[in-house]
Amino acid sequence: MGWWFRQLVHSSWGIAVLCATFVIGVWLALLLRVPIWLGVAVLPLVAVSFWHVRVYMLPIIACAGLCVGLGYGSAALGERDAYILYIGRPVTLLGKVKEDPSRSSSGQLSLQLDSISISNTALPGSVLVSILKIDVKRGDIVTVQSMLKPGFGSFPASMSRAKVISVARPVPGDIGRVVRDWFADKVRASIPEPQASLGIGFLTGQKSALPDDLSNALKIAGLTHIVVASGYNLTILVRMARRLFVRASKYLAAVSSGVMIMMFIAITGLSPSMTRAGLVSGLSLLAWYYGHRFHPLILLPFAAAITVALQPSYVWGDLGWQLSFAAFAGVMIVAPLLQRYFFGEKEPGVIRQILGETIAAHIVTVPIIAIGFGVISNVAIIANVLVVPLVPLAMLLTFVCGLWSIFGLPLLWLIATPTTWLLTYMTNVATFVAELYWAQSELALDAWIWAGYVLVVAASCIWMTRATKYDLRDANSVI
Secondary structure, three states: OHHHHOOEOOHHHHHHHHHHHHHHHHHHOOOOOOOHHHHHHOHHHHHHHOOOOEHHHHHHHHHHHHHHHHHHHHHHHHHHHHHHHOOOOEEEEEEEEOOOOEEOOOOOEEEEEEEEEEOOEEEOOOEEEEEOOOOOOOOOEEEEEEEOEEOOOOOOEEEEEEEEEEEEOOOOOOHHHHHHHHHHHHHHOOOOOOHHHHHHHHHHOOHHHOOHHHHHHHHHOOOHHHOOOOHHHHHHHHHHHHHHHOOOOHHHHHHHHHHHHHHHHHHHOOOHHHHHHHHHHHHHHHHHHOOOOOOHHHHHHHHHHHHHHHOHHHHHOOHHHHHHHHHHHHHHHHHHHHHHHHHOOOOOOHHHHHHHHHHHHHHHHHHHHHHHHOEEEOOHHHHHHHHHHHHHHHHHHHHHHHHHHHOOOOOOHHHHHHHHHHHHHHHHHHHHHHOOOOOEEEOOOOHHHHHHHHHHHHHHHHHHHHHHOOOHHHHOOOO
């Protein structure tokens, strides 16, 4: 046993342990605040531990990660305490619209504002503000006035029914959003609604343009992930760019894929899910270029730690961030293990792969969805099998329609008609399954039941890994 504890471990596993415990430490800062010097004091210990990582050093690295996370999280929470001075008071707040506005159930617009300023005092974090429906776009500078309320989740403060004092649209402003909206107008010139908005959602992740009835249908059907800026849309684009140029040059394929990632992020904006998707795709692309592969159990905590370091509030209650990483874990870990355990080494076809990934993502995200929303979709697997295989074709056809309209080429109907048919099929599937009386169910269980559920899923993954001897490095489906 003593010999086993002295065994050398690859430094990447030490990094994974450090990153995972760092994220846990930032989350624990909500319950236990510590002085920031505690995190700084253990940094030399981390450096020494990574000189030659051995098994017995992993607990030391874990403790160091927790201390760094606690210190970092406590410092970030300390900065957010500045809002306490204004909570419960009417204030005039100035901020920049961070993401595309979304419609609330009451018909109001919900804005996520960052670069916050109150009484000429800059404040950290983002504030959630609901306003009456007006013309507001991502990147606009908005001044609102209302009672400042306590925040929730990742927001340190919030406002409801705020009065809009002014809306300023900088020039050139958010160039990615401007290009996206310009291209979307060209698509709408050739494809009717709501099909056009669905196709634009595939290409740019613009969910806010969808009609309310279609947006609700996609949510009930478990298809929202195909029309929000997510890893799935980005994966399709990166794979297309890489396969298009790899025969000419591996370097050209990597550069073109990297440019595709940056352009997609610029167009969609840095939402939590897009931050995760862009980071994971970029790291996977870099590893592919140098002939390496990331183990999912290393890539997951590493990407999570970077996103939390950039925005600590993600781990304090951002459902988008939590669902993005949970779904990614399902696709990269649970899905390939299920495929190998039940079907052996036979490579899955398109339908079986989508079915496996959908089931796996559903298994992993059920606790988060049930706790966060109180309902789960019963038709998600059916809807995904019927729709997801056709998404790459729909993206391509929508893009061609946009280009055709931009250049004013004749016979636009030759490409617009089949595109409209395909998108109509998708909207009809979503609407049909969402209207089934058993489409979704309420689910409210105690926390200890969900904790047991997570342990069962983890134990099942360990069992399948040992039974199949499958190397999860082969499961890198990002590119």
